[in-house]
Amino acid sequence: MRYIIPVSIQDNVSAILSDLPPGVSLVAAVKSRTPEEIQEAVAAGVAIAGENFVQEAEAHRKGVGGGISWHFIGHLQKNKVKKAVNLFDMIQTVDSVELAAEIDRRAAVAGRVMPVLIEVNSGDEAAKSGVLPGECEALVRTIAQFKRLKVMGLMTMGPAGSDAEGLRPCFRETKRLFERIRALDIPSVEMKYLSMGMSDSYRVAVEEGANMVRIGTAIFGERQKA
Ligand SMILES: *Cc1c(COP(=O)(O)O)cnc(C)c1O
Numbered sequence: 688m689r690y691i692i693p694v695s696i697q698d699n700v701s702a703i704l705s706d707l708p709p710g711v712s713l714v715a716a717v718k719s720r721t722p723e724e725i726q727e728a729v730a731a732g733v734a735i736a737g738e739n740f741v742q743e744a745e746a747h748r749k750g751v752g753g754g755i756s757w758h759f760i761g762h763l764q765k766n767k768v769k770k771a772v773n774l775f776d777m778i779q780t781v782d783s784v785e786l787a788a789e790i791d792r793r794a795a796v797a798g799r800v801m802p803v804l805i806e807v808n809s810g811d812e813a814a815k816s817g818v819l820p821g822e823c824e825a826l827v828r829t830i831a832q833f834k835r836l837k838v839m840g841l842m843t844m845g846p847a848g849s850d851a852e853g854l855r856p857c858f859r860e861t862k863r864l865f866e867r868i869r870a871l872d873i874p875s876v877e878m879k880y881l882s883m884g885m886s887d888s889y890r891v892a893v894e895e896g897a898n899m900v901r902i903g904t905a906i907f908g909e910r911q912k913a
Pocket of ligand 1 (some may be wrong): 716718739760761844884885886889901902903904905
């Protein structure tokens with residue numbers, strides 16, 4: 688049998704919000720959660736929901752209603768960009784010129800400008816999403832030319848399976864990259880957000896300079912394994 692451990696989403700959100708230093712934004716990672724759970728988090732002070740799947744986001748938006756921003760934090764397929772541009776306030780996972788070009792095209796049709804973060808593959812792992820750190824500046828410079836995207840910072844996951852201390856060097860490296868690109872003052876680029884850290888690693892990420900953390904499990908409890 689399965690034991691349901693009661694979690695109070697409200698208590699969890701309150702504890703995390705009071706744990707975060709001023710100036711650090713909380714993104715609630717809402718994959719596989721119900722609209723009711725998300726509403727409870729919003730009532731407790733969550734202002735941004737992070738979605739991994741476009742289709743789930745459509746259902747969530749209908750079920751949750753207004754009052755929060757929606758960020759895309761999953762892997763975005765090109766054939767989902769059209770919907771994504773209408774659903775999200777920010778796309779945190781841009782990692783190629785091709786994806787940026789498609790967002791630019793669809794955002795032009797929608798008559799809007801899409802704020803984006805560049806996803807950095809800070810663990811230098813093969814076959815993972817994110818641009819390699821050494822290629823990040825060139826990608827930012829290219830995307831800065833697109834009229835319908837606004838680069839607003841960097842996002843990173845770090846290698847899967849690492850514990851918080853194992854992620855620290857990746858967070859530190861990404862912060863260094865963030866500062867270096869910010870110092871370049873590239874026209875129309877506003878290096879404002881550094882999105883890194885999850886339930887098990889957000890404290891270390893904040894120590895290393897994150898000002899946006901993405902937290903699911905520590906708010907909502909363990910996800911049901913499929
Ligand atoms: C699920 C997810 C998170 C949150 O992970 P938890 O360990 O549940 O806090 C953060 N970022 C991304 C991109 C995710 O997919």
